[in-house]
Structure formats: structure tokens, C-alpha cells
Amino acid sequence: MICALALAFAVTLFWALAYSVSIHRRHQAERLLQQLSSLQQNGASSVNIKQIAKASGGKEHCANDSCTYDFEYGSAFSSSRTPQVFRRTEWDYLALRPWQVTAQIRTSNGNLTDLYVLAGVGRGRGWLYNEGLFAGNMWAWMIVNISCDPRQFDERIKQEREYLESQSVRRNVDPGNNGIFVGKPNVDGPGSGDALWVNLSPGAPPESRIAGFDVNLRCATTITPCTHLCQFAPSAWHVYAQDMKSNGWWAEEPSECPTR
Secondary structure, eight states: OHHHHHHHHHHHHHHHHHHHHHHHHHHHHHHHHHHHHTOOTTTOBHHHHHHHHHHHTOEEEEETTEEEEEEEEEOGGGOTTSOGGGGOGGGGGGTOOOEEEEEEEEEETTEEEEEEEEEEEEEOSSOSOOOOTTSOOOOEEEEEEEEEOHHHHHHHHHHHHHHHHHTTOOOSSOTTTTSEEEEOOOOOSTTOEEEEEEEEOTTOOHHHHHHHTOOOGGGGTOSSOOOSHHHHSHHHHHHHHHHHHHTTOOOOOOTTSOOO
16 A cells, blocks of 8 residues: 555656646747747847847857857657657656757848748657557657748749649639748658648748747647647648638648637
């Protein structure tokens, strides 16, 4: 009886510590995303970026007149160094799931040139394979890849126009006309999952930038898990669904999606 109580206390203590650390890191990542959403290629200076890096623990790497700033937040459960027993998907029932936010800012001659963000959260509750109680198993992932790169934006829009033309699709509105383009690639890899690509132009208006950076990191720590991309990136999913409909194509609208 005493041993059972001691074990229950140890598990509870472990959960409370791990969960509180994940919540703290999530709040830090949320503040970073909010700061990044306000950066504009034609307005952000290296001074502002240095302040963000200092406040958010970014690592600076400079060569000549070019600098990069790297940021990384996530749960301990997303580390490859975590023992396999702590990487089991059953931890999802206790809201202890792997998640990660990485970002990179690039500057040249003191001005912002490119900005990249990758946000992902594990989706578990079961497993695709099982190697025993003390072995890991496989998480699926929901991923949002955000890019503020003018060359990448132009190339993405060019590819979309060519694809629509090859499918004989005529639109009243040009893709990316409001400075944002959202695509949904196939995810190939262990566990699979779902992803959205968000491309923002240098002149994207504030509402488009807010939509692009609208990542619901509460999915990382909520007891009731997020099961669809429309919950993890609600605004970007809305942009994607609207674009699909404007092309005359079917767009999935799960019941889990927030109403607009």
C-alpha cells in the first residue's frame, strides 16, 4: 500500500513538473510569434531584431554585414535525448506531448531580409507500432511552416498560376493578391500527419500577417487534444479553404473547426 502511494505521488509530481515547464515554454513561444508577426521586411531594423533576440533567447550569428538569429522552444518530450518510455503516445492523455517552435531571422546591412518559422505539435492517443512498454512509439504531427521570403513567395505564386492554368481554372482573384498564400503539402515521414505552408509577401498587410502567424499553441498543452489543422492554425486554414472554394474545388470543413 505504501509503495503504491509513493509511486502515485512520484508520478503526480513528475506530471506537475513536466506540465508546468511545457506551459512556461509555450508562453515564451507565443510571445515570440506575436513579436515576429509585427516585423516587416521594409521596416524592421537590426536594432529591433536584436532586442527580440535578447528578450527571447535567440542566438546571433554574423558574418560581414549579414546576420542570422535562431530561436527554439519546445517540450522536453520532443527531444531525441528523452528516454523512449517518455516518448510514448499514451502521455497524450495527460497533455504531455511533443511540440516545437523554431524560427530564424535573417538580416543584411541592418535590414530584415527573410523570416522562417516552423511550428509542430504531436498527435497521439494510440500507436502505429509498439515495441514494448519501455520502448517508444510513433506520433503523428501537425505542422505549420511560415515563410516571409520574397523570392519564395514569388516562386510559389508562379507555380500556383501555372498549375491553375494547366487545370483550366479561372479565378476572379489572383492567388496571393492579399500578400498571403497557403498550401497543404503531403507529409511523408514517420507517423505522417498534416501540414500547411504559409507564404507571406514583403508587403503583406497586417491582417494577412496576423493570419499567417495565428498558431494555436494551446494545442500543445490542452487536455483535450487538437485533431485537425483548422484547430492548430485556424486563420491559415480559413485562407486555404477559401482559396480552394474560389477554384471551384471541395474544401474540408471538419466540425472541430472554429466558426467564422
